[in-house]
Amino acid sequence: MNLNRHVLTLDEFTIQQLRQFPQATGELSSLLRDIGLAAKRVNVEVNKAGLVDILGDAGSVNVQGEDVKKLDIYANNQFMGVLQHGISCAGIASEEIDDFIAFNDNVSKNSKYVCLFDPLDGSGNIDVNVSIGTIFGVYRRVSPRGSIAVKDDFLQKGLQQVAAGYIVYGSSTMLVYGTRRGVNGFTLDPSIGEFTMSHPDIKCPPNGKIYSVNHGNFFRYGKGVQKYIDACQRKDKTNGGPYTQRYIGSMVSDVHRNLIKGGIFMYPGTIEKPKGKLRLLYECNPFAFIVEVAGGKATNGKERILEIQPTELHQRTPMFIGSRDMMAELEGCLSEAEN
Numbered sequence: 001m002n003l004n005r006h007v008l009t010l011d012e013f014t015i016q017q018l019r020q021f022p023q024a025t026g027e028l029s030s031l032l033r034d035i036g037l038a039a040k041r042v043n044v045e046v047n048k049a050g051l052v053d054i055l056g057d058a059g060s061v062n063v064q065g066e067d068v069k070k071l072d073i074y075a076n077n078q079f080m081g082v083l084q085h086g087i088s089c090a091g092i093a094s095e096e097i098d099d100f101i102a103f104n105d106n107v108s109k110n111s112k113y114v115c116l117f118d119p120l121d122g123s124g125n126i127d128v129n130v131s132i133g134t135i136f137g138v139y140r141r142v143s144p145r146g147s148i149a150v151k152d153d154f155l156q157k158g159l160q161q162v163a164a165g166y167i168v169y170g171s172s173t174m175l176v177y178g179t180r181r182g183v184n185g186f187t188l189d190p191s192i193g194e195f196t197m198s199h200p201d202i203k204c205p206p207n208g209k210i211y212s213v214n215h216g217n218f219f220r221y222g223k224g225v226q227k228y229i230d231a232c233q234r235k236d237k238t239n240g241g242p243y244t245q246r247y248i249g250s251m252v253s254d255v256h257r258n259l260i261k262g263g264i265f266m267y268p269g270t271i272e273k274p275k276g277k278l279r280l281l282y283e284c285n286p287f288a289f290i291v292e293v294a295g296g297k298a299t300n301g302k303e304r305i306l307e308i309q310p311t312e313l314h315q316r317t318p319m320f321i322g323s324r325d326m327m328a329e330l331e332g333c334l335s336e337a338e339n
């Protein structure tokens, strides 16, 4: 039998990384393995979402006894469950839950990390079979080990993340995660049920031709954002264009595509909602971490996303993220409009 395997699974990769740091405890690898397991379970249910209309009415229940339509709650419970039963996580905060949850057993109280996540981002797209995703950020707790996690463990600047990642449930399912050492992507191989290294050492191209924004809100954006969108539309061969507008309405897919191909994603504030829609802790910080490690940039239009001191678990922020040179041009438009 030919056992000449070159492709690492997610677990093999995290263990390989661990072996380079003999002093490491393996808790982060264990946490990432837990997240990979929850992702596989969610993937199975997301893949069946289209069968709801065939197999039963909207109120039908799945094997876990849950309402099939409430996939975001199912996803939340899967991620929370694996982290609670693992050995690395002292508590979680989730876009689906009002307050943080500190796990109150001895193993959890002695654990090193807390995890914040959006269990199923873009879940409004499930009904129409569009890609959706999970987003997560991992922080070293600031409260002492041995005690129960506290709110300050969760209200840390994004800069403090030790790892962040996302899962895209798309035409194939991918898990991408980054630490300060780099960003790597793993595609789920359904034949063996394992995430398998497919995108090693992802770098965000410094420039691109894709801009992603909800054009329907154009007249509600500030002058600087309008100026930049206008500049994107006017690009031609002489100045790096023409540009393409791509907006799925599923941030995980939009930012994933731009990370790989080069591009910019924007969710600005509007007249009615100056802070925009996206959540700093569950959506913006993890992506800002990943994209910056990969060489890109992320700001709220004024300051670096990763340097914002959070004051509330569910706080929102405008978000601009993507390729370095495109972000520089955007920042130019924003500051010109202010002066």
Ligand code: AHM
Pocket: 118, 120, 121, 122, 123, 124, 214, 249, 250, 251, 252, 267, 277
């Ligand atoms: P959700 O967390 O309720 O799913 O909303 C977040 C999603 C993002 O994935 C996406 O970029 C955005 O909402 C789209 O919003 P809009 O339809 O306002 O453009």
Ligand code: MG
Pocket: 095, 118, 120, 121, 122, 283
């Ligand atoms: Mg969301």
